[in-house]
Amino acid sequence: MSIVERVGIDTRVAGSTLDHRQLGLTEDDLLKMYRCMVLARRLDERSEQIQRQGKAHFYISCRGHEATQVGCAYAMEAGKDWFLPYYRDFGVLLTIGVTPRELLLALFAKKDDPASGARQMPAHFGHRKLNVYTGSSPVSTQIPQATGVAYAHKYRGEDAVTYVSFGEGGSSKGDFHEGLNFAAIWKCPVIFVCENNGYAISVGLEKQMAVEDVASRAIGYGMPGVVVDGQDILSVYQVMKEAVERARRGEGPTLIEAKTYRIVPHSSDDDDRLYRTREEVEVYRTEQDPINRLKFYLLGNRITNEEHLQGIEREVLAQIDEAITWAEQQPDPVAEDAARYVFAEE
């Protein structure tokens, strides 16, 4: 018995089975999406290098999740909607307008890091101007908070929507349960996005849950639960857009589960050979790679050509390199400033 809607699943093909025009997307949109994904990927790779060179203490990756992240963010309205992303969501942040420079300030632990002034590790996002709420390390604490943010929008009669994400590991915590239940009762305009990559660090799905889909929990709260192929950006965009519209119409929250995969270790502190095979990873590095899938769609549908895509690559790399050079030279925070902002200053 299927109790969740399934979109794009079981059709894991190169490209997508959907047509972007039916989703209201222009070719220009597709290229922008492509650019965001490539930007996230290359920034990620360069960040890994920087960490390996000993220039950063910590690095955590979005690699493999780009379709999910960019697809979700593209369906939101930057500047108006609110975001409570989890630590992998580089693709979300870049899509809504956070710059590589800003993200690199966090990687290099620099004073002007807009998220935390280098108080927190990289990937603990936050961006006041873009309504990205400050995040922390304990997983899933952001879930009930997102419900509260959305409650406030609804309370004031505004039609902004709140995005909140977490891994499938995070769905095991009480915060998930309590946050979704509250949102369903009060029909808060919030979209819960579970990026299910099959592992909570090393713990595989069968030790995390006895069900196939996290989305199957939605029915127990009274909201739609949708499973989507998280490698296919068009499928992701489709379900996210529907959920956002539903929320804006005042019909309440949705739980979206994107089946995805992280193709690198959990973080710079992890060695994933301890718990998964190289063969398994390889699939997601090749045919199931989300960037490859969009590329295949773009080329297959003659929306663009290899050359143009390579141009995007070059341009993105140049942007990143410039940002790295810049960010690395920025100042460290001042030691004594660590005493500030325990409380508001007068």
Next chain:
Amino acid sequence: MSIVERVGIDTRVAGSTLDHRQLGLTEDDLLKMYRCMVLARRLDERSEQIQRQGKAHFYISCRGHEATQVGCAYAMEAGKDWFLPYYRDFGVLLTIGVTPRELLLALFAKKDDPASGARQMPAHFGHRKLNVYTGSSPVSTQIPQATGVAYAHKYRGEDAVTYVSFGEGGSSKGDFHEGLNFAAIWKCPVIFVCENNGYAISVGLEKQMAVEDVASRAIGYGMPGVVVDGQDILSVYQVMKEAVERARRGEGPTLIEAKTYRIVPHSSDDDDRLYRTREEVEVYRTEQDPINRLKFYLLGNRITNEEHLQGIEREVLAQIDEAITWAEQQPDPVAEDAARYVFAEE
């Protein structure tokens, strides 16, 4: 779409639609069940009186829940199985062999109260010899604990089953989520019984959840979810028995939701006229009263007669009165003993 099994629901009739013989119950069993229900009810009423007379500081009731409690407990094996009841479960305790005397020691806050030596309020159960684990006030903390108890049985290859109960209010807490998920993953032999009486103190269902059935959450954990008419002891016994057998066979946990009603205020500190109508309550005091329903079945099927039932009443009342007189005369705890058992004594 129904994602839970529904037993006895939508057939809320006087008596039961089931036949006790098909459930493997003898007429003697039925009379024992009846006696347990009456014992719980009368003890409850007398406890209320005692509290009103100022002889106890606190009283909390099982009234209305008797079919659920006695039906569940009757399907368990006393002395072998384990119990983590919640505060309303007087019917469970009496059925497995805890005596009115013992329960009254707690009500009068006497030294020999087997649950806590009067350290805790009444209805914070515990009975070492009968495998009733010590309970507390924070709701739902017992849920993951029950999973752990059941894990230990399974670990040692024993076929004991663990019963744990909570109100539908308690199902909103993270403990519920984390405890059920863990039990499903490890197929622990535990039965989760939700006594859904429609209120968490004053908070009605529509402010507690956006779904009809707590049991609909079972599917999100990967265990059967069953809704049962909690006023019909035969229906309750049936689903509980199946769940217990399933657990003994090593097939894992079940979530049972018994739709029931408490026909008195939440506790001696509550005034239920603030949040519900007298008409609503009246239904459950009359045709939907669980004792009436079994009585109707017993008389309708000519299993016994009014006279015999009145004999049971008299006998129960005599037992309770004797127990009250006895318990009231027992000693208080010694003041300085309150310093003991923070840690084990050598």
Next chain:
Amino acid sequence: MAVKTVLESVHDTLWKAMEEDNRVVIMGEDVGAKGGVFRVTAGYLEQFVENRVIDTPLAELAIIGVGIGMAANGMLPVCEIQFADFIHPAFDQIVSEAARIRYRSNNAWGCPMVIRAPYGGGIHGALYHSQSVEAFFAHVPGLKVVIPSTPYDTAGLLYSAIHDPDPVMFFEHKRTYRLIKGEVPDNLYKIPIGKADRKREGRDLTIFTYGLMLHYAIEAAERVAKDGISVEIIDPRTLVPLDIDMILESVKKTSKLLIIHEDNEFCGFGAEVAAIVADKGFAWLDAPIKRLCGPNVPAMPYNHVQQEWFLPGVEDIEAAIRELAEF
């Protein structure tokens, strides 16, 4: 000025603050139709719309977590935890989240919320309806911790708390709710968070205490006054920030310090007061710093005999005063 109980003071202050400012909402278990288990919000649901008097599911983590989100997005939530004993499921949301929203975001975000909870014993609440929890939260930088003990302080501090830009833990001793009465101005007013109050002037000995014990201490001080022992009583009113100056000033004068609280002694709040004075007030001390606190058992038992055993009473305080005064 009307004479009110502590309970009425909370009721009226919250009410007026909600009337005054739409951003203020209350949320918690049974705050709606029932008006709260202590009837603090009696009549609110009729007066304000349902989405300002939020009956929550039985889920403390969500009460705080959702409140944090509201606070991030322009509201001023006043979250009620039904009994302080039940605050622990929300410990992570309070300690890891609310307390450090500002710090971790380098001042980009704030968390203006109030977390109210009735605490304390003496009402036959047994192990789980009697506890004091202030020491946990006082240790957490980023939280303000307020414990008013009179109707006047309650109103002024609650109003300050609601408009404080940071999260405020607001603990009300439930035994004082109906027991303690006092004059309270009709209008809304603020008492600054971080200022102690000298509840009694004296020369021989300083008592630091708050909550129910404050009232017991006053009674004990009156008793010993007849024998010429002059006790000064400092009510901190807010444990964080703590008004260290007033404590030191008093110890400088009296040279003796007795710390009293209901919470168990070991690592209780009194330890911090003792530590501060043993450092900064060392030179003035004429006697050991004494603590009179709840015993180190998990909480007070239900049976009245053992409840009394747990709670420091007026006689215990009197005895402690006499002993220290004679040192």
Next chain:
Amino acid sequence: MAVKTVLESVHDTLWKAMEEDNRVVIMGEDVGAKGGVFRVTAGYLEQFVENRVIDTPLAELAIIGVGIGMAANGMLPVCEIQFADFIHPAFDQIVSEAARIRYRSNNAWGCPMVIRAPYGGGIHGALYHSQSVEAFFAHVPGLKVVIPSTPYDTAGLLYSAIHDPDPVMFFEHKRTYRLIKGEVPDNLYKIPIGKADRKREGRDLTIFTYGLMLHYAIEAAERVAKDGISVEIIDPRTLVPLDIDMILESVKKTSKLLIIHEDNEFCGFGAEVAAIVADKGFAWLDAPIKRLCGPNVPAMPYNHVQQEWFLPGVEDIEAAIRELAEF
């Protein structure tokens, strides 16, 4: 006797305790295939059956809650919280439940479990991978709190903890895992919970400290020794029960006390030590009781400049010793 790191000491002790007794199981996040994020349980999954090396869902409340149930039913669970910072979601299960199973049941039930967690900073773990949490739990009657600082103490105390009839919080300073080496007997042995250890003998001044700071303090003491300042260092090893006698004995000898910990000062564990000494050791004191602790900010920042700002270092300790010695 082999020389081991603190990490190896934990690894080997747990391993042998599991070999010896089937009731012992470990549970936590990533303890299985990965062998723990610090590799404390590396190789366990291959050696022991899967249901003794339990990879749990990401759910700390369940890790403790399920562990309590196991402990009730004849097992000896050793629960791992991946970082002490993530213990708070389980706060209610620890404080309201594990800590008072025995007390609330009047000794009918017990809760023999160990809760292990790496804590402490200095590894660029920032706000949420660096915290000290011992003060919270030390305040809770019914919990034992153990913080070993050497490989030898770690092995002996861990084995004692596993066979203790009550719940034991076992905090390992993660910076010491690979940094601190020492001799450890090959066999299992017990060090009694509740006995402090004089890590250094001295005459002029007593330092009370534990964890990483203990090692810094030893270094600082060596430095000042060259100038004739003789420092005694008391390592409590267990914060609860606390070996008050050894502390008082030392203060009686030296007349001066410096308390050092990494956790922030306000209401930190050091406050209790100061309070005890300011009462029971008052007569022997020749100087104010001093504390050198983490500052009162939510936790240490990520950037190395600010991390260093937060953590007391050998120089800071040296300066504090000199100042107090001169008093």
